[in-house]
Amino acid sequence: MLKNLTTYLPEGRLTNDELAMGFGNWTAEKIFAKTGIRERRIAGQHECASDMAFRAGADLLEGKDRQCFDFIIFCSQTPDYLLPTTACILQRRLGLGTGCGAIDLPVGCSGYIYGLALAHALLLAGTATNLILLTADTYSKLIAEGDKSTRTLFGDAATATWLTKDSSRRLSSFVLGSDGGGADDLIVKSGGARHGAENGKPPTLFMNGPEIFNFTVRIVPGLVRDVLNKARLQPDEIDYYVFHQANAFLLEHLRVKLNIPREKFPMHLEECGNTVSSTIPLTLADLDRSGRLQPGMKIVLIGFGVGLSWGGCLLKW
Numbered sequence: 001m002l003k004n005l006t007t008y009l010p011e012g013r014l015t016n017d018e019l020a021m022g023f024g025n026w027t028a029e030k031i032f033a034k035t036g037i038r039e040r041r042i043a044g045q046h047e048c049a050s051d052m053a054f055r056a057g058a059d060l061l062e063g064k065d066r067q068c069f070d071f072i073i074f075c076s077q078t079p080d081y082l083l084p085t086t087a088c089i090l091q092r093r094l095g096l097g098t099g100c101g102a103i104d105l106p107v108g109c110s111g112y113i114y115g116l117a118l119a120h121a122l123l124l125a126g127t128a129t130n131l132i133l134l135t136a137d138t139y140s141k142l143i144a145e146g147d148k149s150t151r152t153l154f155g156d157a158a159t160a161t162w163l164t165k166d167s168s169r170r171l172s173s174f175v176l177g178s179d180g181g182g183a184d185d186l187i188v189k190s191g192g193a194r195h196g197a198e199n200g201k202p203p204t205l206f207m208n209g210p211e212i213f214n215f216t217v218r219i220v221p222g223l224v225r226d227v228l229n230k231a232r233l234q235p236d237e238i239d240y241y242v243f244h245q246a247n248a249f250l251l252e253h254l255r256v257k258l259n260i261p262r263e264k265f266p267m268h269l270e271e272c273g274n275t276v277s278s279t280i281p282l283t284l285a286d287l288d289r290s291g292r293l294q295p296g297m298k299i300v301l302i303g304f305g306v307g308l309s310w311g312g313c314l315l316k317w
């Protein structure tokens with residue numbers, strides 16, 4: 001099912017030293033100790049999520065027959081326009097054929113799991129045979145300059161995943177969930193149909209950090225249990241638990257609560273920050289690059305966040 005994976009990080013960097021200069025009593029070390037992040041990668045002024053997704057996608061497609069791809073999913077909460085669908089623009093830019101289905105998936109931190117679930121269904125139904133799942137977000141453009149709680153966390157990135165029915169890396173045991181009761185806890189209110197533009201001011205991200213923290217502690221342990229039950233596996237049969245890389249403080253809390261050994265719980269955010277829909281594929285790519293993935297390994301993937309929304313599945317490498 002999962003054939004190949006590529007990633008793209010923009011060139012700009014925002015370090016803890018730079019942040020600490022503007023944030024009074026939050027020193028660079030204190031920011032690292034809390035978040036596990038030393039620097040975030042930041043998209044250029046005119047670089048959109050679709051530009052980053054294009055770079056990751058072009059890398060994935062290098063040397064491949066582009067005409068064999070018949071579906072593209074662009075998972076992002078920072079699309080180019082309200083309309084048209086950015087996936088259509090990317091179909092053209094990536095040189096894919098016009099027989100390619102194209103949809104945007106505006107899901108955030110659980111977006112990769114939602115994208116995989118959709119891809120899985122499209123492939124099993126025979127609607128698609130070779131599908132590209134792109135993830136890309138530029139939250140940095142939505143953050144108010146002085147908002148230290150979000151500025152310290154989020155970075156920009158993109159990934160591209162090739163999914164096809166005949167790959168031996170199988171996906172299964174999907175569990176998805178949502179709770180719009182927490183919609184206001186992580187939200188950009190302006191720029192959409194309900195509020196429109198706000199007196200010419202750019203749309204701005206609001207995060208209620210403690211509520212997001214409480215939500216994950218409430219939901220994630222049950223989500224992991226449900227994926228394991230569906231897969232009929234015991235916790236110790238899993239080789240890796242790849243969670244959405246929200247921040248180190250939150251991840252460590254969940255790891256201890258779930259009693260997951262440190263070596264089975266990769267963290268990959270020190271040099272890129274929380275990249276929203278891209279954290280899970282970035283972590284997988286890092287595991288693969290560093291030779292820590294072997295055929296047959298069982299990996300639980302877990303996403304959670306804005307929506308509120310969550311999802312998990314099993315990936316057999």
Ligand SMILES: CC(C)(COP(=O)(O)OP(=O)(O)OC[C@H]1O[C@@H](n2cnc3c(N)ncnc32)[C@H](O)[C@@H]1OP(=O)(O)O)[C@@H](O)C(=O)NCCC(=O)NCCS
Nearest residue numbers: 026030031034109152209210212213246247249250304305
């Ligand atoms: C944001 C979050 C890390 C803050 O942690 P917290 O313990 O609730 O923070 P508090 O506001 O109670 O502050 C506790 C201490 O940590 C410090 N702190 C909080 N955030 C910090 C940061 N980003 N960098 C450095 N220090 C930080 C506070 O200054 C305070 O320090 P003090 O004890 O010296 O006064 C936590 O609420 C969280 O993980 N929320 C989820 C947010 C998230 O991951 N969102 C992404 C969406 S998936």
